[in-house]
Amino acid sequence: MNFGLSADQELLQRTARDFLAAEWPPAAAHAVFDADHDGYPRKLYEQMAQLGWLGLLAPVEFGGAGGTCLDAAVLAEELGRAAVPGPYLANTLSILALRQIGVASVRRQWLPLLAKGQAVVTLAWFEEDTAAWPFPLKARGSVGRFGLRLNGTKRFVLDAHVADAFLVVCRLPAGRAQSTAIVLVPREQAGVAVRPMNDVDRTRRPCEVVLNDVTVPRRSLLATGGQAEKLLARVQNAAAVLLAADCLGGAERLLEMAVEYAKVRRQFGRPIGSFQAVKHRCADMVAQIEPARSLVWYAAHAMDALPRQAAYAASLAKGHLSEVFSNVAENALRVFGGIGFTWERDLHIWFKRAQWNRYAFGSPEWHRERVAQECRW
Amino acid sequence: MDLTYPPQYEAFRRRVRAWLRKNLPSRPRGLAKLAFDDPRRIERAKQWQRKLYEAGYVAMSWPKEYGGQGADVLTQAIVDEELVRAQAPPLIGQMGIQMVGPTLIQFGTEEQKRRFLPRILTAEEIWCQGYSEPNAGSDLASLQTRAELVGDEFIVNGQKIWTSNAQFADWMFCLVRTDPHAPKHHGISYLLIDMKSPGISVRPLIQMTGERGFNEVWFENVRVPRSHLVGELHQGWQVANATLLHERNMLGAATTTQQLFAALVRLAKLCTRQGRSAVEDPVVRQRLAALAMRVEAMRYHAYRQLTDTILGRPRGIAASVNKLVSTELNHDITVCALNLLGSYATQTSESKFAVDGGRWIREFMFTLGMIIGGGTSEIQKNIIGERGLGLPREPRALPE
Known part of the structure; x- marks a missing residue:
């Protein structure tokens, strides 16, 4: 232990x-x-x-x-x-x-x-209708004489504008049914178009990737069916854990900024951090961050050593930490007051990162529902 | 990172689990109807603690010479986990075991340790805490109960309030003012007072739950031998703070929260919405999962603190964070339960329509009491803000 x-x-x-x-x-x-x-x-x-x-x-x-x-x-x-x-x-x-x-x-x-x-290789997974819940997918592939042909529109593809290749998640015919597939598509392939999607969080660059009759050789098919789905689940869990950790770091940084400011900013003849209204906000941030850190470590450890708990723990962590980061960002903004609302101060950088983190790779609602499923409720 | 226990600990866990399966007291219906302080209920509770002690599972980490076993914290943690898992009833001697006991181990004289510690473990002597006064609540250090040292005795006069269990306690650990002229934190002493002493009167206060949980206690020329002073004269504030730290950890125990949340999930499976189990309702699932995240965070946070304790790392303001977060979370769990119950929520334990014996409305009120007791959430936030984050203190009030 x-x-x-x-x-x-x-x-x-x-x-x-x-x-x-x-x-x-x-x-x-x-x-x-x-x-x-x-x-x-x-x-x-x-x-x-x-x-x-x-x-x-x-x-x-x-x-x-x-x-x-x-x-x-x-x-x-x-x-x-x-x-x-x-x-x-x-x-x-x-x-x-x-x-x-x-x-x-x-x-x-x-x-x-x-x-x-x-x-740079990036996952082209999410689509028009899967911004908060990752499934079902619409992008389709078909297997022909010259290889695979792909059609569809991917959204929220991270850093696609600087990518060398994409890991495209799509549906492939498998007998009468459809199966999930992961296909490697070079950026320079004919029929690939990349359009940046402007996000308030400029530290992240999601793009739209349009695949219009893109043809790639059959060896580009990296995984299908159960293997592809298992892989995506693992990637999804890893993304959840890494984003939860990102939220933790961001929340800590915002707390430090808010506390530092509350110690030096004076109103009514004393530092605003001496007022309980401000002090208690800062204490609330600590009370949210401290237990949450343990949740992140547990979720990461579950990925490494506790496979049966990995999905549960990842969703606990992402669902919770994205709420914690958002709450801390709002509390920090209230400690700063007007100066925190400006473009020139640092706060807005993390405030916006909190918003992006919240919805990427499954909204808090999606992760909560997954926790419920993993608990067999 | 390693969440497994060494084999000898796992073997120990199996022994504890088997023992609990065999020995856990059944809950006869009649007992539930008895008042909180009914002597029959107290006797049964003492019997349970005694049985657990004789099996070797109470306060195992205490030193051997005082009735403990000198076990490591991991062993103690395993017992705590298994007690939760078995849904064992709480120990009646909790304030002795978790508050005054550890304080005596740290500050007590050899004679005090030998006299008091073993009887805390066996539930022969039940303790209560004499801290709050009518005019000293959150501002505890302004307490006025006076103790004058005359020869080898203190003469105690004054009043305590919110004293849980005083109506059946054998002893009280009590804060008294021994130097009225010193600054308020420097004139306080920590006394152990025999509740059977002449001059003590106890009046139960009825709590909003209807239970007689806490009391007013009056002291009129109560004589306390000097040998019952803990720590130095006038230096009781340090001793008191050690006890407060133990109290915060007790109130902020993650295990209590896990027990309460497990009961909530059972309730959600039992309740129906639109002809189906409430646990299938998307709104209910969202609420339960949101709580599960907070409950699980506290579970792993407790593991982290266990590791810190084993490694001897300083705990800082952890106890205040535990107390603040856990008591607020416990209350939120009960609110979720009341929402599941709808209009059944407010049925009393006497009502034949009550679900879970009227447990949830009682817990709803009780958990609010825990947010207030042991230093309110607001006081914990002051501690976190000032001692944890180094934010400036509130300016002192002007002298009246």
């Missing part, structure tokens, strides 16, 4: 916090909100690749660190704390998917590139 981080994980946490405080200060995050920034800070990502962070979950044989989901959650918390943009989440989920897929040539081609940060 040892519920906590290992010495290595604590070292990763400290290293990441110090590195990002120096290399990704709020001023850098502000720059992402400028109109012409593409949301992919390549210099930062080169350094992150050198630190071994981008390949944290990639197997050692492909140049990765062969780390655990809890390792990744520790890092994700720090990326959330610093509001780091770019394809970290997209690539990490793709690594998770690719490392479990049966096509060896695809693994050999893409995993080393992803581990070194030399490619």
Whole structure:
């Protein structure tokens, strides 16, 4: 019985916090909100690749660190704390998917590139009607003489504008029925069109990807049927855990900002943090964040070691932490008052990240329903 | 990260579980109708604690020389978990076991430890807490009950209030003012008072639940031997704070919350909505799942704190967070239950229409009492804000 981080994980946490405080200060995050920034800070990502962070979950044989989901959650918390943009989440989920897929040539081609940060591969999963609940899907594939032909429109595809390839989730005919399939589609393939979807959270770049009679060879079919569904469930759980960790880091950062401000801002002749109305808001944030941290660790550990609890724990964590982050963001804004409502202050960066985190990869309602199902209620 | 227990602990868990299966007291119907402080109920509760003690499962982490077993915290945690799992009744000597006992182990004299600790474990002596006064609630340090040292005795005069279990307690751990001229935190002492002493009178207060849970206690020239002073004279505030910390942990126990939530889920399966089990209703599922997230967060948070305790890490303001979060969560669980029950929610335990014996409306009120007792949520937030986050204190009031 040892519920906590290992010495290595604590070292990763400290290293990441110090590195990002120096290399990704709020001023850098502000720059992402400028109109012409593409949301992919390549210099930062080169350094992150050198630190071994981008390949944290990639197997050692492909140049990765062969780390655990809890390792990744520790890092994700720090990326959330610093509001780091770019394809970290997209690539990490793709690594998770690719490392479990049966096509060896695809693994050999893409995993080393992803581990070194030399490619962006992103999951094209969600659609027009699946913004909050991921199923059912409409995008269709068909198997012909020259390979697979894909048609459909994917939305909320992370970082598609800088991606080299997509992992497209679609339906394929299987006898009389339809089966879920995952297909690798290069960005440059004819018939692929990418359109950015403007989001208030500029640290995230969702796009629409239109597939119009896109033809790829049959070996691009990476998984079908039960295998594909199991894989997607695992990716969904991992996304939930990593986003929950991101929420935790973001909430901690907002609490620190609010407390720091409450100590120096004076009204009525004293620091506003001495007023209970303000002090209690800050205490409420602590009361939400402290237990929630344990939930994130548990969910990550369940991914690593408790497969039967993984879905339950992931939904507990994502459903809860996305609410905690939103609540903390609102409380922090109220502590700041008017100055917190401005574009120039840092607060809005995390406030908006909280909103994006809340709905991505299943809304809180979806995760609550999944908890109910996992409990067999 | 490792959530498994070593094999010898798992073997111990199996022994505890088997023992509980065999020995858990049945709940005869008659007993439920007895008043909270009916001597027959108290006697049965003492018997249960005694039986559990003789089996070796009460306060196992206490030192051997005082009746404990010097067990590690993990062993104690396993017993606590199994008691919850078996839905065992709470221990009547809880305030002795969880509050004054640990305080005596930390601050008591050798004589006090030998005299008091073993009888706490066996439920031979039940304790109550003499802290609050009519004019010292959240501002506890302004208490006025006076104790004058005359020779080898304290002479105690004053009044305590909200004293749970005083009507049947054998002893009270009590805060008294021994130096009225010192600043308020520096003139307080911590006394152990025999409730059978001449000059003590107890009047039960009827709580809003209808139960006689707490009391007013008056002291009129009550004599207390100096040997019953815990810690140094005038230094009782430090001792009191140690006890308060134990109280917050007791009130904020994650295990209590898990028990209550399990009962809520059973209720949801039992209740119907539109001819189907309420647990199939999407709105109910959303509410239950939202609570499950908070309950589970506290469960794993308790594991984290267990690990911190084993590793000897400082706990900081954890006790205040536990007390604040758990008591609020317990109350929210009961609110969810009342919503499931609809108009049955408000049926009393005497009503033949009551569901779960009228448990939920009682728990609804009782859990609100727990939000107030042991330092209100607002007081816990002050502690978290000031000691945890370093926010400035409220300016002191002007002298009157």
